[in-house]
Amino acid sequence: xxxxxxxxxxxxxxxxxxxxxxxxxxxxxxxxxxxxxxxxxxxxxxxxxxxxxxxxxxxxxxxxxxxxxxxxxxxxxxxxxxxxxxxxxxxxxxxxxxxxxxxxxxxxxxxxxxxxxxxxxxxxxxxxxxxxxxxxxxxxxxxxxxxxxxxxxxxxxxxxxxxxxxxxxxxxxxxxxxxxxxxxxxxxxxxxxxxxxxxxxxxxxxxxxxxxxxxxxxxxxxxxxxxxxxxxxxxxxxxxxxxxxxxxxxxxxxxxxxxxxxxxxxxxxxxxxxxxxxxxxxxxxxxxxxxxxxxxxxxxxxxxxxxxx
Numbered sequence: 001x002x003x004x005x006x007x008x009x010x011x012x013x014x015x016x017x018x019x020x021x022x023x024x025x026x027x028x029x030x031x032x033x034x035x036x037x038x039x040x041x042x043x044x045x046x047x048x049x050x051x052x053x054x055x056x057x058x059x060x061x062x063x064x065x066x067x068x069x070x071x072x073x074x075x076x077x078x079x080x081x082x083x084x085x086x087x088x089x090x091x092x093x094x095x096x097x098x099x100x101x102x103x104x105x106x107x108x109x110x111x112x113x114x115x116x117x118x119x120x121x122x123x124x125x126x127x128x129x130x131x132x133x134x135x136x137x138x139x140x141x142x143x144x145x146x147x148x149x150x151x152x153x154x155x156x157x158x159x160x161x162x163x164x165x166x167x168x169x170x171x172x173x174x175x176x177x178x179x180x181x182x183x184x185x186x187x188x189x190x191x192x193x194x195x196x197x198x199x200x201x202x203x204x205x206x207x208x209x210x211x212x213x214x215x216x217x218x219x220x221x222x223x224x225x226x227x228x229x230x231x232x233x234x235x236x237x238x239x240x241x242x243x244x245x246x247x248x249x250x251x252x253x254x255x256x257x258x259x260x261x262x263x264x265x266x267x268x269x270x271x272x273x274x275x276x277x278x279x280x281x282x283x284x285x286x287x288x289x290x291x292x293x294x295x296x297x298x299x300x301x302x303x304x305x306x307x308x309x
Contacts (some may be wrong), residue, residue: 001030001031001089001093001094001177001178001199001200002030002031003028003030003031003093004235005123005260006027006040007029008025008026008028008050009022009026009028009061009075010024010025011028011078011081011234012042012061012089012284013077014079014093015088015089016063016079016085017073018077018078018079018282019067019077020076020077020078021067021070021075021076021078021270022061022070022075022158023075025245026060026061026075027040028040028042028043029040030199031043031086031089031090031093031177031199032199032200033200033219034053034059034062035237035255036200036219037057037058037059038059039058039059039060039081040060040061041058041059041060041132042061042062042063042077042089043057043059043061043062043251043306044064044082044083044085044210045063045064045065045082045291046064046065046083048066050265051066051068052063054183055068055074056071059074059077060075061074061076062074062075062076063076063079063082063086063150064076064077064078064079064082064104065079065081065082065084067120076172077184081184082282083172083174084172086174087174090175090177090199093177094142094177097123097159098123099122100164102119102120102121103115103119103121103122104121104122104125104216104226105143105220106124106125107121107124107125107127108125108126108127109121109127110128110129110130110147111129111130112129112130113127113128113129113130113131113132113133114132114133115134116132116134116135116153119137119138119139120137120139121139122139122140122143122158122271122296123142124141124142124284125139125140125142125143125144125145126143126144127139127149127183128146128149129148129149131145131147131149131150131151132151134151134152134190136152136154136159137151137152137153137154137155137156138155138157138158138197139157140156140158140159140180141158141275142158142179142196143157143179143180143182143196144180144181144182145182146182146183146184146185146186146206147184147185147215148184148185149182149184149185149186149187149188150186151188152188152189152191153190153191153193154190155188155189155191155192155194156192156193156194157180158194158195158196159177159193160176160195160196160218161176161195161197161236162218162236163176163198163218163236163241166194167183168219168302171249172205175198176195176196176197176198176218177198178196178197178198178200178201178218179196179197179200179202180194180195180196180197180201180202180203180204181195181202182203182204183206183207183208184206184207185206185207185226186204186205186206186207186208186209186210186239187208187209187210188204188210189210189211189212189213189214190212190213190230191212192212192214192215192216193214193215193216194215195216195217195236197218197219197285198218198219200219201213201219202216202217202220203220203222204216204222205215205221205222205225206225207224207225208222208223208225208226208228209227209228211228211229211230211232211248213230214229214230214231214233215226215232215233216234217236217238218236218237219236219237219255220234220235220236220237220238220240221238221239221241222234222244223240223241223242224242224243224247225242225243226244227244227245227246228245228246229245229246229247229250229266230247230249231248231249232246232247232250232251233250234252234303235252235253235255236254236255237254238252238256239256239257239261240258241258241260241261241262241276242261243260243261243275244260244261244262244263245262246258246264247263247264247265247266247268247269248266249266249267250264250266250267250268250269250270251268251269251270252269252270253270253271253272253300255271256272257274258273258276259273259274259275259276259277261275261277261280262274262275262277263278263279263288264279264281264298265279265280265288267283267309268280268281268285269283269284270282270284270285271285272285
C-alpha cells in the first residue's frame with residue numbers, strides 16, 4: 001500500500017505512539033508485507049526468527065518488537081506489539097468507508113459496461129470499457145477491473161485476507177488494506193471469491209478464465225491466459241505464471257510458485273513449487289506420469305502377493 005504523500009518517521013511514530021530510531025524526517029512512503037516491500041515501505045516483524053529477514057529486506061522502515069542495531073540507511077519503529085500497530089496504520093491510511101448506495105459516487109465505470117441488478121460497487125472502484133457484471137456481484141472498495149471483463153452472478157471481489165495471529169483469548173485478524181486487480185479480457189465464473197491483498201494487490205492476469213466456485217487468496221498473482229476449473233482453492237501469496245491450467249478441485253498451499261504452462265490435474269494438492277511445462281497429479285504432488293505408474297503398481301500388489309504364496 002502506497003500512501004497518498006510522503007510521511008516522516010516522526011509522524012508515523014506519533015500515529016502508533018511508538019519509539020523510533022532514525023532521523024525525524026526519514027521518509028515513509030508506504031507499508032507492505034515482506035515479500036513485496038520496496039524502499040520507503042514499512043514492514044513489521046514480531047518474532048526473533050524473522051528479524052534478520054525483515055532487517056535485510058528492501059523495506060527501509062522496520063516495525064519491530066525489540067530494540068536492535070539499525071542497518072545503515074534504514075529506520076526502526078519500536079513497538080511492544082508490531083502486529084497490532086500494523087493494523088493501526090492500516091486503519092489510519094485505508095479506513096473502512098460505509099456505503100448506503102449500490103454504486104459509489106467515486107466509482108469510475110467505462111463506456112459500454114453493463115451492470116446487472118443487485119450488484120454492489122464500492123468506493124474508488126475502477127471498471128473499464130465493455131465489461132459485463134452479472135447480478136449480485138459485490139466489488140469491494142479500490143478494486144480495479146480492466147476492459148472486456150465478464151463476471152458472473154454471486155462473485156465477490158475484495159474480501160479480507162484469511163490472516164490471523166493466535167492470542168490467548170482467540171484470533172486477531174491482520175486487517176486488509178490492499179486491492180484486487182483484474183486485467184483485460186478476464187472471465188470469472190459464478191460464486192467465485194477473490195480476496196484483496198493485505199497491503200498489496202491480488203492480481204488476475206490478462207486473458208485468464210476462471211470457472212465457477214473458485215477461491216483466490218490474498219496477494220496471489222495469476223498470470224496471463226491461465227485456465228482455472230471449478231472448486232479450485234488457491235491460497236495466499238501464490239504465484240501462478242502464464243498459461244497454467246488448474247483442473248477441478250485443485251488446492252494449493254501458500255507462498256509457492258507454479259511455473260508457466262504447467263498443467264495440474266484434478267484434485268491435486270499443490271504442496272510445493274513446481275516447474276513449468278509439465279503435468280502434475282496427486283497429493284503429495286508429483287509429475288503425473290510418475291504418479292500414474294505408482295497407482296498402476298499399487299493395483300498389482302494382490303497379484304504379486306498371490307505369486308509369492
